[in-house]
Amino acid sequence: MEGISISEFGSILMMQGFNGLSVFSVLLLMALGLAIIFGQMGVINMAHGEFLTIGAYTTFVFSYLTQTYFPSLMSTYFLFAIVGAFIFAGLVGLLVEWLLIRHLYKRPLDSLLATWGLSLIMQQIFRSTFGAKEVSATLPDWLMGSWQPTDTIDIPLNGLFVMGLTIVLTCLVGLFMYRSRLGLKMRATTQNRVMAGAVGINTAMVDRMTFVLGCGIAGVAGAAFTTIGSTGPTSGSLYIVDAFLTVVFGGAQSLLGTLASAFTIAQTNSTLEFFMTGSMAKVITLLSIIAILMMRPEGLFSIKVRK
Amino acid sequence: MTISKGMQWSRAELASVLILAAVILIVLPLALDIFRLNLVGKYLTYAFVAVGLVLCWGYGGILSLGQGVFFGLGGYCIAMFLKLEASDPESTKIQSTPGIPDFMDWNQLTELPAFWVPFKSFTWALIAMLLVPGVLAAIVGFAMFKRRVGGVYFAIITQAIAAILTILIIGQQGYTGGVNGITDLRTLHGWDIRTDSAKYILYYVNAALLIGAVIGVRYILKSKLGKLLIALRDKEERVRFSGYDVASFKVFMFVLAALLSAIGGAMFTLQVGFMSPSFVGIVPSIEMVIFTAVGGRMSLVGAVYGSLLVNWAKTFFSESFPELWLLFMGGLFIAVVMYFPNGLAGIVDQFMKKRAAARAAAPTPPLVTEPVAPAVGALSPADATASPAPQPLADQQVRA
Amino acid sequence: MSAYFLEIEDLTVSFGGFKAIDGLNLYVDRDELRVVIGPNGAGKTTLLDLICGRTKATAGSIRFKAKELTSLPEHKIVRFGVGRKFQNPSIYENLTVFENLEISFPRGRGVLGALFFRRTQDVIDRVHEVAREIFLEDRLDEPAELLSHGQKQWLEIGMLLMQDPELLMLDEPVAGMSVAERKKTAELLKRICRNRSVIVIEHDMEFVKSIADKVTVMHQGKVLAEGPMDKVQADPRVIEVYLGH
Numbered sequence: 001m002e003g004i005s006i007s008e009f010g011s012i013l014m015m016q017g018f019n020g021l022s023v024f025s026v027l028l029l030m031a032l033g034l035a036i037i038f039g040q041m042g043v044i045n046m047a048h049g050e051f052l053t054i055g056a057y058t059t060f061v062f063s064y065l066t067q068t069y070f071p072s073l074m075s076t077y078f079l080f081a082i083v084g085a086f087i088f089a090g091l092v093g094l095l096v097e098w099l100l101i102r103h104l105y106k107r108p109l110d111s112l113l114a115t116w117g118l119s120l121i122m123q124q125i126f127r128s129t130f131g132a133k134e135v136s137a138t139l140p141d142w143l144m145g146s147w148q149p150t151d152t153i154d155i156p157l158n159g160l161f162v163m164g165l166t167i168v169l170t171c172l173v174g175l176f177m178y179r180s181r182l183g184l185k186m187r188a189t190t191q192n193r194v195m196a197g198a199v200g201i202n203t204a205m206v207d208r209m210t211f212v213l214g215c216g217i218a219g220v221a222g223a224a225f226t227t228i229g230s231t232g233p234t235s236g237s238l239y240i241v242d243a244f245l246t247v248v249f250g251g252a253q254s255l256l257g258t259l260a261s262a263f264t265i266a267q268t269n270s271t272l273e274f275f276m277t278g279s280m281a282k283v284i285t286l287l288s289i290i291a292i293l294m295m296r297p298e299g300l301f302s303i304k305v306r307k
Numbered sequence: 308m309t310i311s312k313g314m315q316w317s318r319a320e321l322a323s324v325l326i327l328a329a330v331i332l333i334v335l336p337l338a339l340d341i342f343r344l345n346l347v348g349k350y351l352t353y354a355f356v357a358v359g360l361v362l363c364w365g366y367g368g369i370l371s372l373g374q375g376v377f378f379g380l381g382g383y384c385i386a387m388f389l390k391l392e393a394s395d396p397e398s399t400k401i402q403s404t405p406g407i408p409d410f411m412d413w414n415q416l417t418e419l420p421a422f423w424v425p426f427k428s429f430t431w432a433l434i435a436m437l438l439v440p441g442v443l444a445a446i447v448g449f450a451m452f453k454r455r456v457g458g459v460y461f462a463i464i465t466q467a468i469a470a471i472l473t474i475l476i477i478g479q480q481g482y483t484g485g486v487n488g489i490t491d492l493r494t495l496h497g498w499d500i501r502t503d504s505a506k507y508i509l510y511y512v513n514a515a516l517l518i519g520a521v522i523g524v525r526y527i528l529k530s531k532l533g534k535l536l537i538a539l540r541d542k543e544e545r546v547r548f549s550g551y552d553v554a555s556f557k558v559f560m561f562v563l564a565a566l567l568s569a570i571g572g573a574m575f576t577l578q579v580g581f582m583s584p585s586f587v588g589i590v591p592s593i594e595m596v597i598f599t600a601v602g603g604r605m606s607l608v609g610a611v612y613g614s615l616l617v618n619w620a621k622t623f624f625s626e627s628f629p630e631l632w633l634l635f636m637g638g639l640f641i642a643v644v645m646y647f648p649n650g651l652a653g654i655v656d657q658f659m660k661k662r663a664a665a666r667a668a669a670p671t672p673p674l675v676t677e678p679v680a681p682a683v684g685a686l687s688p689a690d691a692t693a694s695p696a697p698q699p700l701a702d703q704q705v706r707a
Numbered sequence: 708m709s710a711y712f713l714e715i716e717d718l719t720v721s722f723g724g725f726k727a728i729d730g731l732n733l734y735v736d737r738d739e740l741r742v743v744i745g746p747n748g749a750g751k752t753t754l755l756d757l758i759c760g761r762t763k764a765t766a767g768s769i770r771f772k773a774k775e776l777t778s779l780p781e782h783k784i785v786r787f788g789v790g791r792k793f794q795n796p797s798i799y800e801n802l803t804v805f806e807n808l809e810i811s812f813p814r815g816r817g818v819l820g821a822l823f824f825r826r827t828q829d830v831i832d833r834v835h836e837v838a839r840e841i842f843l844e845d846r847l848d849e850p851a852e853l854l855s856h857g858q859k860q861w862l863e864i865g866m867l868l869m870q871d872p873e874l875l876m877l878d879e880p881v882a883g884m885s886v887a888e889r890k891k892t893a894e895l896l897k898r899i900c901r902n903r904s905v906i907v908i909e910h911d912m913e914f915v916k917s918i919a920d921k922v923t924v925m926h927q928g929k930v931l932a933e934g935p936m937d938k939v940q941a942d943p944r945v946i947e948v949y950l951g952h
Contacts (some may be wrong), residue, residue: 038459044459044462100645104644107398109573112370113600113643114644116593116640117636117638118641120633120636121633122443123633124634127630244466278478279474283474283478286470289467290468294451297455297456527822530821531821531824532824534802535821536805537801541801542798544761545866546791546810547782547785548785548793549810549811549866550870551782551816554780558816
């Protein structure tokens with residue numbers, strides 16, 4: 001550590017910042033799904049991390065199958081895997097919504113406990129299917145290596161890709177929520193369920209689609225996750241607390257808040273990691289969030305409304 | 308007339324507590340060998356947490372997913388004292404710094420950290436065991452409840468606190484013993500806690516304290532304070548505008564639940580002989596909630612049976628079918644929420660009502676009434692009848 | 708110059724730019740029963756929210772018995788003698804009528820006080836006295852959820868009477884009541900406004916006529932008119948915004 005120049009220090013900070021961006025991407029995608037589902041249905045989905053895991057395992061399976069049967073397609077499989085992760089996580093979400101979630105609307109604490117149970121079951125299923133050992137998807141060549149804008153800065157391509165993917169997906173979700181017909185119905189149901197039902201919106205269907213969408217996004221987060229880490233049965237559950245804090249910290253109703261809060265949390269953590277051990281960085285990040293939430297429980301972004 | 312009805316114990320309530328006392332003070336010690344009894348003793352330390360959760364969650368509507376924090380802090384305070392006693396210079400003379408706990412030596416610490424020093428005194432350890440968790444709960448409670456934060460937000464924040472404490476303990480292994488925890492505890496003022504006789508004594512102390520806790524919390528629920536808790540769940544605003552400082556009641560409940568957990572943790576350390584972060588974090592904390600839910604979140608006696616049953620099942624599964632345990636536990640969470648919101652106490656209550664109805668219908672009672680298994684039969688119909696059914700946890704007052 | 712019991716001056720509250728109460732002045736005397744009327748959204752309920760501390764004022768002052776209330780927390784305002792009934796009957800359905808009234812008895816309001824509260828004879832006497840007043844003496848042991856809608860309204864008024872407040876605020880106390888119940892309620896209100904001020908929000912004009920000393924008409928967060936009922940009823944502005952419709 002001794003004798004590093006100012007410019008080297010700057011480069012390290014910059015790279016640390018990019019590390020933070022990978023975490024930011026995963027957190028943001030997780031939190032987006034959680035926020036939409038909570039806002040819409042009042043359901044706390046503790047099994048959300050497992051949908052990330054589904055996405056990650058889906059990517060792994062795609063990679064395995066491609067490598068075994070169509071090695072020539074290795075350079076493009078990952079794009080299909082992303083779509084596959086979305087679809088597969090969404091389908092499982094559809095099933096879960098039908099079996100469990102629809103009985104738990106507007107019962108946040110009950111849904112929290114029940115979905116925790118669901119997450120245990122899903123983890124065990126992963127373990128029985130893929131084994132307790134972590135697996136890794138083989139990444140296409142174009143995701144390996146790094147980009148070196150200067151001699152001292154070294155930014156891994158996979159991190160850049162994940163970030164790009166996150167930005168695209170976030171924009172799509174934003175467009176979907178604010179421009180599409182279904183998005184309009186979702187927002188209507190969130191704001192006034194009874195009224196939405198009265199004007200002919202099939203709120204049960206809207207709820208189901210919301211849940212599926214949230215799970216699908218988590219699936220994509222899982223695909224993104226495979227580029228920065230290996231996948232085990234509990235990979236997703238490691239993010240659940242952080243993701244919930246992200247939602248709460250951002251102010252549960254606001255997409256922009258979720259974005260800002262995911263960025264703040266990931267960057268704080270990653271910057272602190274440069275100065276201290278990983279665990280202390282995490283402790284200080286979480287403690288700061290809680291301290292801020294205690295002073296400002298409504299989160300970073302919120303609108304004062306008349307009750 | 309309403310003279311003082313409702314403030315006194317009904318016969319059924321009294322019976323449920325007496326049966327519980329008989330089960331854990333007489334039946335179990337007679338039926339089990341010391342190894343199994345010690346296990347039961349361990350399960351009963353979780354029952355302290357569960358009893359606290361009945362008060363705080365069942366009656367108060369405040370779901371804490373961080374009770375492991377208080378359990379752990381209580382346990383660690385006692386473990387620190389015991390560890391110092393086990394680390395006298397004589398028995399640690401092979402270390403590079405004799406007289407400090409072994410894990411400190413492994414982590415190149417050369418003297419006892421300042422916050423460990425007071426724990427040489429048992430009195431201080433006992434005070435700290437209640438003070439540390441109590442103050443933490445009070446701070447968190449004040450900060451949250453004064454700002455009307457409750458429901459899911461509170462649950463998530465307490466869960467985050469559990470995560471933080473675990474990471475801290477594991478990360479600072481030189482000061483805390485890390486992931487292994489504080490192990491190899493031997494004596495309390497020279498009294499060897501590992502012997503069978505000590506285990507018997509500790510079991511009885513634990514069981515007696517637990518019965519005391521059940522009676523104490525029952526007293527609270529019977530007082531006007533208990534009525535206020537029901538009122539608070541019904542119409543929090545009305546209570547506030549009847550001149551009550553609602554936040555202080557919630558803080559009181561949360562602190563009391565934390566203190567009960569801490570006592571459980573301390574008794575855990577004494578009976579099991581170690582304390583580790585695996586009893587502090589997110590997973591153990593939420594499991595403690597499920598003990599409560601299985602027993603019945605509105606039933607104090609039920610919470611004790613819930614802790615016993617779920618932990619017994621856990622031991623059984625992990626001995627015989629380890630891969631099924633998570634599936635079972637997961638199913639339990641879902642089943643309790645979806646089908647048995649009042650847990651075992653609710654089931655027993657329904658059963659008793661049906662039987663009473665059947666009896667009323669047929670004047671001649673059946674010759675043999677099948678007794679329910681003693682443990683389940685003891686489950687307080689009283690408990691369930693005395694308490695209103697929990698609302699479908701209408702805790703959507705995320706912020707009231 | 709504390710001539711009045713309750714003095715509200717230049718009271719303003721805005722929600723994200725929208726002024727629900729806008730520079731409002733209101734003075735109420737002791738022993739007075741004041742009725743506040745006005746179209747929906749005029750700010751009537753918000754006014755009560757502000758007085759009892761449920762909503763914090765953006766500007767202005769609320770003085771009661773010469774003490775400023777705007778900075779006090781809700782429970783202290785209540786303990787200072789302000790009682791408030793909500794628009795929907797707000798009672799504890801899972802407790803008995805007796806327990807509902809008992810909880811409102813102004814003793815043992817702290818944590819320890821509640822823990823060691825004893826149901827002494829004076830509590831019992833007071834509960835029975837109030838229960839007689841609100842026509843529920845024979846229902847004391849029943850769970851409150853079994854009461855009719857009108858009886859729940861009475862029970863909530865009774866819970867306020869237990870506190871013996873000096874300022875009593877009732878938000879639509881006769882909503883959902885039968886004609887007979889309304890008559891009984893009118894008598895009840897006339898009886899209980901002795902030695903205190905009472906503010907009632909109500910839409911039912913017949914009922915208002917039967918109880919009001921003085922009527923305040925609110926419109927868009929301001930006082931539009933004030934005075935005896937017949938004078939207010941004849942006011943063209945009042946007819947325009949409220950009565951005429």
